[in-house]
Structures are given as structure tokens and as C-alpha cells.
Amino acid sequence: EYKVAFLWYISCNAALAATAAALCAYISPAAAGSGIPEVKAYLNGVDAPSILAPGTLFVKIVGSVLGVSAGFVLGKEGPMVHTGSCVASLLGQGGSTKYGLTWRWLRYFKNDLDRRDLITCGAAAGVTAAFRAPVGGVLFALEEATSWWRSALLWRTFSTTAVAAMVLRSLIEYCRSGNCGLFGNGGLIMFDVSSQVTSYTAMDLAVVALLGVLGGLLGALFNFLLDRILRTYSYINEKGAPWKIVLTVAISLVTSCCSFGLPWMTTCTPCPPEFSASGRCPTIGRSGNFKAFRCPPGQYNAMASIFLNTNDDAIRNLFSGGTYNEFGVSTLLTFFAAVYSLGLVTYGVAVPSGLFIPVILSGASFGRLLGMLFGAPTGLDTGLFALLGAASFLGGTMRMTVSVCVILLELTNDLVLLPLIMLVLLISKTVADCFNKGVYDQIVRMKGLPYLEVHREPCMRSLVAGDVVSGPLITFSTVERVGTVVDTLRRTSHNGFPVIEDQPFAPAPELCGLVLRSHLLVLLQSRTFTSGRVKTGAAEVFRKLAPFDFAKAGSGKGLTVDDMDLTEEEMDMYVDLHPITNRSPYTVVENMSLAKAAVLFRELGLRHMCVVPRTPGRPPVVGILTRHDFMPEYIRGLYPNVLRE
């Protein structure tokens, strides 16, 4: 009977996993993984296509549901953050301009700043929905997601999560009366452990500090191993979509075998008398603390209670207080080892997968284990040790502090425990920071996204801005031949060009400003050309174009140079770039320290920065700096010796 069940279990899981992987592999590869690193990179200014596309949103939602259903050791939290960001991005742009799925008033949001703000709010709403933690969502958006923080942003994310919390609260209220079938479970607080502790002693603090140190070490090890595994997987994934599906199904089979096989091999435990009397042990139904898997009445299967269960229920069981002997040391040790390893190998497969749940699960089992081994002299409950273990693992892998602290507070509703959670997080983060970076930073770097770090490389201090300027500089005259502009746009992929004011408009060449590729394309499209080299002025341009025609395109590519179909005569005419030139670009002198130039570039969130010469008598622009010129890898390639200093 159980063998048939096992076969059904394993094949259902594999089928769900294969479907999810197929969606990811064929429709939207960007939907695989957590999505938090991608959102983080986007908010840092990396405008990679497809991160927030509607296709990604669809695959993320469906794939996440399939992935969680397939019984993988993965969470829905990361994908929910990504989903929130995608929804925010779509709301800000309307659907696609191509299919007319947008509104006119949305043009106010079609710029980098508002789009970034919206997406930050979306990420905050995602965390709110995932953990039912509105304040935690605000803090997550600030601490982990965003790269630029403004007080307006705090207020905006707060409004978003307040609304999200109200909606969530109403839905919970509505579902509690049984209107939503199986979804009606749980209140606003997911793992209520409140009022289990009233005081703690110095001895408790020592054990908790030990937990923090070990959590930090194991968290850093997790990051290290994850990096290795992801690099290995990337070879497999590069071979094509079928290989991705095969890998996913293989991991699914391993997971199914573990989650079904390990409970199978576990011997049954007699129910604690106080629970069996109340009829709460063993549980036959969906969830509950004591699973009856293959056990006679009056006994329960400890391993099945945490492994052959939903992830949420497993966490709830591990956090549960007053159940000191429910899980034996060997059960916890096996479960910890299995979840830690499965969490590592699952993240890289082609399924939307969050890291929160594996980290919380392994942290909680580890904490509970430590609580059973060392907790006897302390007055703390093993359930609280599980909570502190989860905190220490979160601190050790994700390196977030305030947001994890508040999220755990909102998950468990235990304010008295707050100082202990803060202590554990501090210790585990400090320990883990000695070894490597946070897991999301690591993934961003591994994916090769040009993320601008806050901390400048020390080598930048010994270089100046002029040292890293490269390539032939391409500039335009203020009044330029149309053919030259079109050819240049076709030939290069640059997005910004310095504009030089030259004769007859100025006695000597001087920097007029910076013009963007997207604005040039809009201007060319409007065909505001003159036959001679004369200024047309802004009035002429804005008779044909409205300021909002220059708004940033939503998803999709927007205009490209191949959309232009200009005649030969038009190519020989002139176009006045004055009206669309940014006359006040931020500039640095060529002998400006590269470190200080990097501060300017990052703090102001620039995309292009003009480098001007120090001494007169030379061309008015020496070069242009972009995000890529500040990447340590690039500088390391240019100056291998400087970096070694």
C-alpha cells in the first residue's frame, strides 16, 4: 500500500517539477531562481531586459506554485518579491504600448526614478504578502533591495505595505469563515510563539551566542557551497532546455526519495500522554504536529511530522513550544543534514525558488538540535531555540539584520525575545562576514550583472578618472548631419553621446551637453530636419513632439534605429540637437581620483559621466564613463599591477 503511494508521490512530484522546468526553460529563463538578486540589480541601475517582463511574471507565478507543490525544499518568498516587483513595473507602464494596453496618465511614471520607486514598493508588498509582515516588508526593501534611499521612499513603501496588510487582513478574515476551502488556515501571525519566555540568564546568553557563531559559520559555508553548485549547474544549463528539465526532474526524484524514504525508515514514537488524551496525537489529517505515517494508533512518526509535511507546517512544528521530546536528536540531525543539502542543490534548478524556507528550515532544526544538546541548563524552550537558530542562519546567509529581525518578530509575535534575536543576528552576521558576502550579492556577481558596490575597491584611490576612459570617443556636433547620426547609432551600441558646440555657433569647441540614444531616435522619427546647418530651436521641435514623447519606454525594446526609414535626401539634411541635449551633465576633471568619481557616479545614480580635460587647448571632452568602467574586473584587466598593491 505504501509502495503504491510512494510511486504515486514520486511521479506526481516529478511531473509537476518537469512542467515548472519546461515553463522556465522555454518561456522565460529569467523566472528561474529567487528573483531577489535580479530585483536588487535592477534597483541598482542594471536595466537588463526580461527581468520584469510580463512573461517572467506569468512563469514566476505558475512555476512557483508548481515548484512548491512538487515538494521541493524551496520557498515561495523570493518569487513573491519578484512577482511584486513585476506587478509594480507592469502597473507603472500599463501593459505593452504595442498592443495598446496602457493608459495616457501612466506617462507620469515613465521615467527611471518613479519606475524604481514603484518596483521598490512592489518588492516590499511581496515580502508583506509572503510573511504577513508589513513593517518587515518596508525594512527588507530598504535594507536589501534598494540601492538609493530617500525619505520619500520610506513613506511610499510604508503606504504600499499598509494597504497590502489591510487587504491581507480582510482576506484572512473572509477565509476564516470557510469561504476559501483549504486556504482558510492561519491568522495574521504565522508562527505564534508568544509568551513562552519571561526571563533569561547569562547562561542562556552564552548558549545563544554559541548558536550565533555556529549559525554564522554554517551560513557562510552555505553561501560558499551554493556558489560552487551554481557554477557547476551553469555548465549543465548551458547545454539547452532539455538538460534543464532533466536536472530538475533528477533533483525532484532525490527530494521525493528523501522526504518519503527517511520517514519510512524512522521508527514510531509513542505519543506524549497529554496530547494523546486530547486526541491530538497522532494526526491523520492534513497538518498537525504528530503525523501517523505508518504508525499504529498512539504512536507517531517524528520524521514524517517535519519532512512529509508542508514547509509552513514543518516550521510551525519546529517552532512549537512545550514539546521538548517530540523530535529526537537523530531525527533532527538527519532532517538538518537532508534539508541543508537539498536546499543547496535545489536553488539552481530551473524552477522559481526562494531561499528563505530552506534557510529557516535548516536553521530551525539546527537550533532545536542545539537546544536539546545544550539547552538543559537554560530555561529556554526548544521551540525558542529553533526560532533563534532560524535567525542565526538567516543572518549567516542573507546578512540582513533589521529586516530579518522585524520579519521574525512579525512571524512569531514574541516581543520579549527581541533582544535575543538581535544578539544572534549580530553575532552570526559578524562571523559570516569574515568569510564571504551575502548570498544575494554573491548570486548577482556570479550572474555577471554590473552591480555598483557601495565600497570602492582600494585600487581606485591610486587611479584617476582619465585612466579608465577607453575606446574612441564618439561625439556629435550641436547641429549634425542626419546621416552621421543614423550611421553612428547603427555602428555603436552606446546610449549616451557628448554634444560639442562648434563653429559657427561657438568660437572654439566646447561641451554643450549629453544626448541620449532614445531621445535621438524620437527626434529622428519626428523628422525635424533642415537643409542647412542652422539652429531650429526648441519651439520647432516641440511643435511636433510633446515632452512625454521622450518618456522612457516601458517593457519591450522601444524604438530602435532599424525602425527609421529615412530617404536619401533626409539623410543629407541636418538636425539640431540643442533641444534634446542635457545642458548640465555631471562632469569630472580627468585628474579626479577614480574613487571620488565612483562616489559621485553611484550616489547620484548616474548612467553617463563626462570626463573633461584639465588644461585648455584640447578637445572639450576626454571621454565618457559608464557603469562598466567602474567594475573591479574591468579595472583589474586594465591595470593588473595597480590592483595588486
Added chain:
Amino acid sequence: EYKVAFLWYISCNAALAATAAALCAYISPAAAGSGIPEVKAYLNGVDAPSILAPGTLFVKIVGSVLGVSAGFVLGKEGPMVHTGSCVASLLGQGGSTKYGLTWRWLRYFKNDLDRRDLITCGAAAGVTAAFRAPVGGVLFALEEATSWWRSALLWRTFSTTAVAAMVLRSLIEYCRSGNCGLFGNGGLIMFDVSSQVTSYTAMDLAVVALLGVLGGLLGALFNFLLDRILRTYSYINEKGAPWKIVLTVAISLVTSCCSFGLPWMTTCTPCPPEFSASGRCPTIGRSGNFKAFRCPPGQYNAMASIFLNTNDDAIRNLFSGGTYNEFGVSTLLTFFAAVYSLGLVTYGVAVPSGLFIPVILSGASFGRLLGMLFGAPTGLDTGLFALLGAASFLGGTMRMTVSVCVILLELTNDLVLLPLIMLVLLISKTVADCFNKGVYDQIVRMKGLPYLEVHREPCMRSLVAGDVVSGPLITFSTVERVGTVVDTLRRTSHNGFPVIEDQPFAPAPELCGLVLRSHLLVLLQSRTFTSGRVKTGAAEVFRKLAPFDFAKAGSGKGLTVDDMDLTEEEMDMYVDLHPITNRSPYTVVENMSLAKAAVLFRELGLRHMCVVPRTPGRPPVVGILTRHDFMPEYIRGLYPNVLRE
């Protein structure tokens, strides 16, 4: 008997008030008021002396204790934030260098950045201590105090408040056993209202929204009236220290009359049966819900329970649940009116005084009043209405959102109420923002501190950087005559000077960099002079001086030009400024939009910004921009017409 008590009460209060006012008026005027606006301005870059001096710290602590004891309607929260900042500043600098009260290793903190970080952490620790709210402290520091936010700062404030929370927790634990006499009261959660509510309906939301709107209106009115009253007080305070003391004593007399007289005139209320049975009504002792003031046994004086009580107990009584009829409508209305007015007139007197308590008190009484009037059809307790009323007033006056929300959460330990508190804060802040600015911003502006706002004035868009550069520009040559340097330093009060590389070191004058007054003074002090106009080089200078000799001076004035006693011969020698010149100052071109220059200035936290000419053939620097050049008042004075546009 009560008349004698009243005389004693009023004279003790007046004596305490007079002492506090004398301390403030004669020793440290900077210690009066909340201190949060000053800390805010300091963290924005306003380096006003005496804000964080040891004298201020002393008066702040003693004065705050005296002020609270004198029975004023004021809080200890603002002063505790200021105290935390002062302690942080002192810890970072050591005491004074003059008296040798410093350590050598502290030199690593003697720069603007680390000092600012330390003071932010101090402010966070102050909030933690005041409200026993570690996470609220972090958020307060981020949302209200600091002007620049970095992820490192988040982590640092979090560590600080974690330690503060642990210490607080240990002290509470120690005091609970009765070792601290009267101080042993209360746990980590000051006003525990948990588990009074399980659900709320749309009707509740409507009443709560109304509370938010009214709180916003009354909060904005509070800010408006406070501004008027502070302006009136400033005339009185300018007349000298004795007037300050007279004003303080007068307010003390009014407060004493209200807090003793109003309960006197109140009729007694019979105790609710469930409380009188348990012997908890009326309370004779220090605190408690039902004060027996002038009432026979079995009855209590409602007004005395909130007015003739400590502020903390009054708040606890107002927040208390399940006591629907404890305070009548007329009692609450009278109390609200009295506290609202007394809070307004008390803030400006020469006593360290926080605004949190008056705002919470009037908000709580207003909320409870509204709860009694409208609350009957809702299922919410009047105590919860008091809490929501406090939230709405805090949102309406201080305009903080996330931090107030978390502080209230940590004060009351009621997570289920979180969505309601968020809603109330959102509404009240939005309503109040239509009328005026937050109370701290208003006080900063009223004190004339040059605070750099995030939002640029719209007029800045139509001006360029060159438009606001003023005054004769004072520059130095790279190798300058000592006499010229000393004379210039004596003649002007500028803190930064552009340095020009000229013949014979360069073919044409070019901008070498920027030199600071403090660095010039250290260099002059070291007497690294040459008789001819030659470069000495950095080696020569750093043979005499260590890099840390240029560290920012702590409290006190540091070196001044009057400390220099140079001989006539030395005045005729030359000094090489190359080694101390900042070779990479941030510059803007003179035709850069003023709004964009302001972004650069604020985001990078600059003190000086060089304006360079656009066209060659002119002096290499056009002028220098400082904080004052970006003040709207200054620009308004220069261009009255532009501003009107």
C-alpha cells in the same frame, strides 16, 4: 489639609522649574527644548558649536530630571535622544584635548563621517532607552534624524540598539527583584495592551479613518500654534536669563494649578464593582488606575487618575482596556484641552522638554473621547481608541510613519493592531502634510539653522550655479607667502579656499584643488616654511607632522589663527600648500543648473563646491558654493522675481 498640600505642590514645582531654567539659562542655553531638531541639523551638516558640548549634556540630563519632576506637561524622550547623541559625540572624541581627556586611538573617529555615524547611533540608543524600543530606535534614527543613509549605518545603529536593549533588559531584570527602590517598575513593554482585539469590521475602519483625519488636522494646528508661540517666546527669551526663569516659573504655576485644581473640581465617581471587590479601587499609593484624591472609599477621582499622576501612568490609564466608563466624556474633554494647551506653552520654556509625551497624552485622551462618542457600534475597546488616537497625533505633528508605528508596536506589544495603526498614521500624515511641515523641521527652520532640504525649491531650476556665487573670491597660490595666508585667515571667516597652480609651476593658471582652514592652521603651526618660492613636497611636511595631526578637532574650537605667533621673518617666507591640498574637489561648470548642483552638494554631503568657468581664457575658478548659497532665503534675496515664477 488639601490647601496646604496644594501650596506645597505648587511651590515645590516652581522651585524645581526655576532651578532647571536657571541651569538652562546660565550654563547652556542649547540644552533647552527637545534637542531632536538640533541633532537633526547636526546630522545634516550644520556644525553649530555647543549642540553636543559636555556642558549641554550635563544640563540636558539634570534639567530633564528637574523638568519632569516639576510636573510639566513634557517628555523625557526628546532630551534622551539629545543625551544619547552628546554621549556618542563625547565617546568619539574623548573629553577635551585641552585637559588631556582623550585617547590616542580615538583619532580614527575624528572625522566628519565617523562622528556623524556615532551620533546617529547615539540618537538611536536614546530612543531605545526612552521607549524600550530597539527596532523603533533604528528606524527613528533613519527616518527622522539622519540625512544620509548608508547600509553600513543601518547595521551600526542596529548593533547599538541591540546592546542598549540587552543592557536595559538586564537592568530591568535586576530591578524587578527590588534592588533599585522606586525604579523597579515596569517590564520591557511599557504599555502592554496585547490581545484585546481579534477582529475588526469595515465600520471600525471608518471610525478609525475619521480619527486619522481629525488627528491630522489637530496635529497640523498644533504645529502652527507652536510656531507662533515659539516666535513670541523668543522675544521674551532674548531679554535675558532672568526673563527666561520668570517665564518658566509662570508656566509652572499655570501647570500646577491645572493639574491640582481640575481634579479638585471634579466630582467623585463610584468604583466599578469588579474593581472595588478586588481592592484595586480606589488606589491610595503612587500609581494605579483609580486615584482616591479627595474621594471617600469606594469612589475615585477620574481627573486625578490621569492629571495628578506621572505622565507614564496617565498614558497607561488611558490605554487600559476593559474600562469603558472609567473616564467620563467631560473629564476626557477637559483633560484633552488642558494637555493640548499646556503642551503648546511648555515646549518653548528654558527647560529640556520633549514633545512625545504631550502629543501622546493629548492624542490618547482625544482618541478615547472619540471612542466613547462613536465607538459604541464598533467592537473596539476605548483603550485601543486611545492608542490609535496617540498614533494619529504623532503622525499629525511629527510626520514620522514607520518609526512611530514600530515604536508604538514595541510600547504596546499588539501586533494584531498593526494594520490599523498603519492606516491611522497614513491618513493623519497625509492630511497634516497639506497644511505645514513636521514639527521638528519647523523648529529647525525657526532657529535659522541652514538645513539642506531634500526637495529643491522649484526656482532653482531656472537658475545656474554661476548665478548664486557671490562675494570676492579668495584664492591661494600653490606656494604662497606666509603673511598672505595669515592675513587672509584673519580677515575672513571662510573655511575653504581654492588653490591655483600658477607660474612658475604651470604655464597658465589652473585649479589645483581646495585647502581647508583647519589644515592650513596645522601646517602654519608646524612652520614648514621656505625662504624662496619652491615646492617643498609632501615628504618634508610629513616629516614634521603625522596624518592624524590634521584630524578634525573634537569639541572646543581647536586651533585658531590667533594661536599663531609667527615672527616677521617667518611672515615673509613661503609655504607649499601642495601636500595639504585636496586635488580632487568636486566641481561644477558655471552654467550647470542650480537644482542639479544642489543635488550634487546634498547627496555627497559636501561643504564646499568649486564653480569653474565654461569657456577657457578666464580665471580657473569662478567662485565657491557653500551650504548658505543653497538656502531658499538667500536665493530669494538675490532673485526676488525668479522665485515668484
